[in-house]
Every structure is written in C-alpha cells, then in structure tokens.
Amino acid sequence: MDDDGDTLRVVYDVSYRRLVTQMVALCGNRAEAEDVVQESFLTAWTHRAAFTEASNKEAWLRAVALNLVRHRWRRARVTARVLPKLRAGLGLDLGAQAPEDHVEVVRALGRLAEQVRLTAVLYYIADLSVAQIAHELSVPEGTVKARLARARAQMAAYLSEREEADRD
Numbered sequence: 001m002d003d004d005g006d007t008l009r010v011v012y013d014v015s016y017r018r019l020v021t022q023m024v025a026l027c028g029n030r031a032e033a034e035d036v037v038q039e040s041f042l043t044a045w046t047h048r049a050a051f052t053e054a055s056n057k058e059a060w061l062r063a064v065a066l067n068l069v070r071h072r073w074r075r076a077r078v079t080a081r082v083l084p085k086l087r088a089g090l091g092l093d094l095g096a097q098a099p100e101d102h103v104e105v106v107r108a109l110g111r112l113a114e115q116v117r118l119t120a121v122l123y124y125i126a127d128l129s130v131a132q133i134a135h136e137l138s139v140p141e142g143t144v145k146a147r148l149a150r151a152r153a154q155m156a157a158y159l160s161e162r163e164e165a166d167r168d
Contacts, residue, residue, distance in 0.1 A: 015058040025125040040064035108155040120151035
C-alpha cells in the first residue's frame with residue numbers, strides 16, 4: 001500500500017469513531033452518520049492530494065461529512081415538499097444500545113435550527129473551541145457564542161418539558 005493509503009488508514013483508526021459520534025449528534029441517525037463518515041473517507045481517498053496536504057485531516061473529513069449531511073437535509077426538504085407522507089416515517093435510530101438519555105439529547109438537538117445544532121455539536125461533541133468553530137464555519141466568534149447560548153436555552157427548555165411529561 002502507498003503512503004497515502006497508510007496515512008488514510010491511520011487517520012481512519014484515530015478519527016472514525018469521533019466523527020461518527022459527532023455526525024450522530026448532528027443528524028440523529030447512526031446509520032446515516034456512519035454513511036456520511038464512510039463517504040468522507042472515500043472522498044479523501046479519491047482526493048488524496050488535497051487530503052494529504054490538509055494540516056488537520058480530521059477537520060478536512062468533518063467538513064466533507066458536514067457538507068454531505070447538509071446535502072441530505074436539502075434533499076430531504078425537497079422530498080418533504082413533494083411527498084409529505086415520507087417525512088412522517090423518518091425517525092431517530094441511534095442503535096439498539098443507545099441509552100434513553102442519549103436519545104433525548106439527540107431529539108433536543110434535532111429541534112434546534114441547523115446552524116445552532118451544528119455549532120452545538122462541534123462544541124459539545126467534537127470538543128472544538130469557540131475559535132476553532134468560528135474558523136471552520138467562517139463566522140465571528142460572537143456568532144458562535146450566541147448560537148451556543150441559544151442551543152443551551154432551547155435544549156434546556158425541551159429537556160425540562162420532556163422531564164415534566166415523564167413525571168405526569
């Protein structure tokens with residue numbers, strides 16, 4: 001195997017699980033998350049020169065995976081307009097071993113606006129700093145902080161509602 005293949009294998013071993021976890025939190029579906037992460041590695045293989053030159057290979061893969069998720073969301077919105085019944089069948093699928101509190105957190109994330117959700121996932125799941133998120137999303141740091149505050153408030157409200165409903 002060539003050096004590019006060895007590099008990709010090492011990055012896969014180190015980053016695959018983290019990337020899948022981040023994408024599950026973002027899209028709420030483990031199978032879809034695994035698909036986009038696998039596809040991002042395939043893109044890295046087909047664009048070896050760009051991937052090899054990237055200073056942060058995991059960030060490069062995450063950007064590809066995020067673009068794939070966004071593309072799927074756009075396609076789903078179009079499909080939902082054309083076939084409204086299809087959207088009703090979509091649901092969360094985090095796998096059989098997912099604890100209920102994880103399911104609720106992903107449901108809460110799913111209620112956030114796309115950019116707020118993305119920012120929250122990058123901060124809380126990918127463990128990126130505000131500065132790193134601002135750089136990756138090409139937005140000011142203040143925008144990242146505002147999105148994080150919005151995410152915390154909206155998720156807290158949703159999770160409180162769920163907790164009260166469970167008690168009743």
